[in-house]
Amino acid sequence: MSNRAKLTIVVVAVLLLILALGLPQLLSPPRAEDLTAGFNAEFLTRPDGYPGLVEAYDLQFSRSPRQMDTGLMYRACADGVVDVISGFATDGRIEAYDLVTLEDDKNFFPPYYAAPLVRTETLERHPQLEQVLNSLAGVLDDARMRRLNLQADRDQEPRPPEDVAFDFLLEQGLIEAEADKGDGSAGRVSVGGKDFTEQNILGEILAQLIEYNTDLEVVRRLYLGGTMICFNALRAGDLDMYVEYTGTGLVNILQQEVVSDPDKVYETVSRQFAEQYNLTWMQPMGFNNTYALTMRRQTARELGLATISDLAEALRGE
Numbered sequence: 001m002s003n004r005a006k007l008t009i010v011v012v013a014v015l016l017l018i019l020a021l022g023l024p025q026l027l028s029p030p031r032a033e034d035l036t037a038g039f040n041a042e043f044l045t046r047p048d049g050y051p052g053l054v055e056a057y058d059l060q061f062s063r064s065p066r067q068m069d070t071g072l073m074y075r076a077c078a079d080g081v082v083d084v085i086s087g088f089a090t091d092g093r094i095e096a097y098d099l100v101t102l103e104d105d106k107n108f109f110p111p112y113y114a115a116p117l118v119r120t121e122t123l124e125r126h127p128q129l130e131q132v133l134n135s136l137a138g139v140l141d142d143a144r145m146r147r148l149n150l151q152a153d154r155d156q157e158p159r160p161p162e163d164v165a166f167d168f169l170l171e172q173g174l175i176e177a178e179a180d181k182g183d184g185s186a187g188r189v190s191v192g193g194k195d196f197t198e199q200n201i202l203g204e205i206l207a208q209l210i211e212y213n214t215d216l217e218v219v220r221r222l223y224l225g226g227t228m229i230c231f232n233a234l235r236a237g238d239l240d241m242y243v244e245y246t247g248t249g250l251v252n253i254l255q256q257e258v259v260s261d262p263d264k265v266y267e268t269v270s271r272q273f274a275e276q277y278n279l280t281w282m283q284p285m286g287f288n289n290t291y292a293l294t295m296r297r298q299t300a301r302e303l304g305l306a307t308i309s310d311l312a313e314a315l316r317g318e
Contacts, residue, residue, distance in 0.1 A: 032303055032314035037065035038073055038082035042226045048110060048251040048258065049086065049291065056108045057312040070196045071153075074099065077296060084311070087294030090142050090198060090287055092150025100300050101292035105307040110247035111262035112290045114140075116206060116282040117244040117273070119234060122189060123280055129189070130282070132213050133241075136205070137283035139172055145198065145287040152197050161197065165204035175212040184217035192230050192242040193222040198289065202243040227252055235277055245289060249273065249281075262288070 043049035044067060053059055061084075068076060073085040078097035087094055087101060094101060116133045123129055140148075148168060151159045169175045189210065193203030200222050207218040221239060224230050227248055233239045249269040250256050259265050266284065273279040293308055305311050 032311075033062055033317060035061065035083040035299075035311075035315065036063055037061050037084040038068040038076055039065045039086040040070045040073065041067055043086040043291070046227075046252045047255070048108075048247060052251075052258075053108060053293075053308070056106055057308050058316070059308075059312050060315050062315075074294075077294065080296070083295060083299060085294050087292045088198070088289050089292050090145040090149060090289045091153075092146040092148075093153055094292075094294060095146070096150060096154065098297050099294050100297040101294050102300070102305060102311055103307040104290075104292070105309050107260045108258065108308070109290045109292075110250055110258045110260065111265050111288055112245035112247040113262055113266065113284040113286075113288050114202065114243050114245050115266075115284040116241050117234065117249075118241040118280050118282060119237070119239075120274065120278045120280045121237075122240040126187060126189065126214075126216060128186075128214050129210070129216075132209060133206070133282045135174055135213075136209065136285050138286040139174075140286045142287045142289075145289070148201055149198050152201060161200040162204045162208070164201050165208055168201075169205060169208055169212070174209055179212050181211040182213075182215035182217075184215060186215035188217040188219060189240040190219040190221050190238070192224050192233060192239040194227065194230055194242075195223045195225050199243065202285075206241060206243065234279065243285070244281075246281075246284070247290070 039050055044065065045051070050065060066082060068082070068085070074087070074091065074093040074097055076082050077085045077099060087099070089101065093099070116136070118129070118133065148164050151164045152161050170177055191203050191207045193199040203220065203222045207220055210216055211218050224233065230239065230242050231244070231253055234242060246262065246265045246269050250265050251258060254269065254272055256268070259268065266281065270281045273281060293311065295305065300306070303314055305314060
């Protein structure tokens with residue numbers, strides 16, 4: 001038998017194997033009723049997450065959403081393990097993995113502007129912190145935050161969050177290249193953060209900004225977990241500050257209805273956190289890290305999905 005004939009037999013065998021493994025299904029257009037979802041644990045339970053979306057949009061996935069780690073969701077979506085995830089608007093992996101966010105056409109998600117949330121007692125004890133922390137006001141827009149996140153999350157040569165934060169502060173002129181950290185003689189403060197990339201970068205930004213602009217010693221308590229872990233640690237005095245999001249403060253902590261006006265949300269959380277918890281919201285840093293239902297771009301295009309309402313109608317077979 002000639003080499004060409006042997007090669008032909010091998011090719012035919014491989015094609016038959018691929019057909020047996022289900023290539024026709026892979027080549028056929030996706031069906032909306034087969035779409036699966038993967039959400040992190042917090043999104044699955046918080047009122048401005050999946051439970052609220054079900055009520056607002058009448059989402060009806062044929063199978064219950066899978067609980068997934070935030071760090072794994074984007075790759076899982078890109079690889080087809082799940083079809084819909086609870087992304088974050090400022091996550092650089094949306095663009096890197098060619099994903100797309102569905103428009104929140106009913107304005108379900110509130111504004112999630114990021115700002116340092118600080119114990120008022122800490123500000124009274126160290127009044128120099130107010131000016132230092134408010135120097136971050138408006139310095140980060142959505143696009144810049146996505147770029148910072150992607151530096152730490154990219155598959156090739158990811159950078160440590162502390163390096164990403166340091167370079168950002170240098171670029172903004174918020175620390176000097178030749179400056180030394182303070183000597184710690186003014187006391188100690190602790191900076192916390194939730195357990196995902198953006199929070200690690202923001203925690204480092206707060207910590208390094210304080211270290212290079214005051215004589216305070218900073219203790220880092222990052223990677224703590226979800227919202228309520230950080231919030232309760234702050235109230236208990238185990239933390240002095242962490243970066244929180246205004247919409248999370250409004251809906252998840254204060255348990256209030258969604259408000260779409262970002263100024264009204266900030267005014268509400270500032271006033272009520274001061275009255276109820278003796279906590280102070282500093283000025284917002286500029287970006288809005290809203291939740292976003294995220295899909296593979298090709299799947300959304302093939303199914304004609306541009307909004308969350310489109311997805312809900314498709315899942316219901318309408």
